[in-house]
Amino acid sequence: MSYELLTAEARRVSAAPEALACGWITLNRPKQLNALNDALMDELGAALLAFDADDGVGCIVITGSEKAFAAGADIAVMAPKTFMDVYKGDFITRNWETIKRVRKPVIAAVSGYALGGGCELAMMCDFIIAADSAKFGQPEIKLGIIPGAGGTQRLPRAVGKAKAMDLALTARMMDAAEAERAGLVSRVVTADKLLDETAAAAAAICEFSLPSVMAAKECVNRAYELPLNEGLLFERRMFHALFASADQKEGMDAFLNKRKPAFKHS
Ligand code: CAA
Secondary structure, eight states: OOOSSEEEEEEOOOOSTTOOEEEEEEEOOGGGTTOBOHHHHHHHHHHHHHHHHOTTEEEEEEEOOSSEEEOOBOHHHHTTOOHHHHHHTTTTTTTTGGGGGOOSOEEEEEOSEEETHHHHHHHHSSEEEEETTOEEEOGGGGGTSOOOSSHHHHHHHHHOHHHHHHHHHHOOOEEHHHHHHHTSOSEEEOGGGHHHHHHHHHHHHHHSOHHHHHHHHHHHHHTTTSOHHHHHHHHHHHHHHGGGSHHHHHHHHHHHTTSOOOOOOO
């Protein structure tokens, strides 16, 4: 498939023979700092679904440029829209939420600005690795609107009410160090190491058994939806289910025999 506003390639990130490839997506609308318009979100959704359906892919990365992961929804496109346009067209929903259907892990590798819809897109990923240049924020209030792609919901879950209110109400940006302290990002690396560090994280995932990787993602996500006992039961059942996989036998046998496992992703 060919894209105009992003690049997408299945990249080998691990030399291990059974490791799966990583679906590597780079947002590429540089003049607008990767501002997210319909065409870009359509392409992103298509690329994500294609990698999710590809048996040779074990994990997906979304990244942007050095200056911007994404500077938000496209303000020039939104400016003339009316209530009827956004309501009847279900703006932000149709093509922005495709990522929620992806069952393989999605890592956001963030350098530079991740603002508004860009911060929200990063938060829709499973975890964020940030360059020390990263700046996160929900500055929609400056435009006379509010975050519309999950900023008021995912941000407080990630960083707590105080910082979420601070960011949404004052429009200030949070740098990478503060984002890591607050729990928004899983790790911070120097900007020149961002892609290598992200590829290494993706490689680790791509070497593991895909069914257990998918189950782990599904279980962690249930923690945000379920009461504790229901979440624990869901986890326990998924844990039990993995004993039906060939890879559980392989992983445990490899440990006991002090060798590297050769997972077959089944
Ligand atoms: N939409 C459309 N165009 C954008 C954009 C956006 N969100 N962000 C940047 N651009 C464009 C600028 O208009 C500019 O275009 P021109 O060269 O044609 O003038 C180009 O990208 C470069 O931007 P700047 O000249 O502003 O670059 P800068 O380095 O001075 O500032 C910035 C960078 C701080 C990120 C600044 O561009 C900015 O504040 N951008 C807007 C951020 C924002 O408000 N995001 C929220 C959008 S609303 C939203 O996302 C709703 C939602 O929840 C889904």
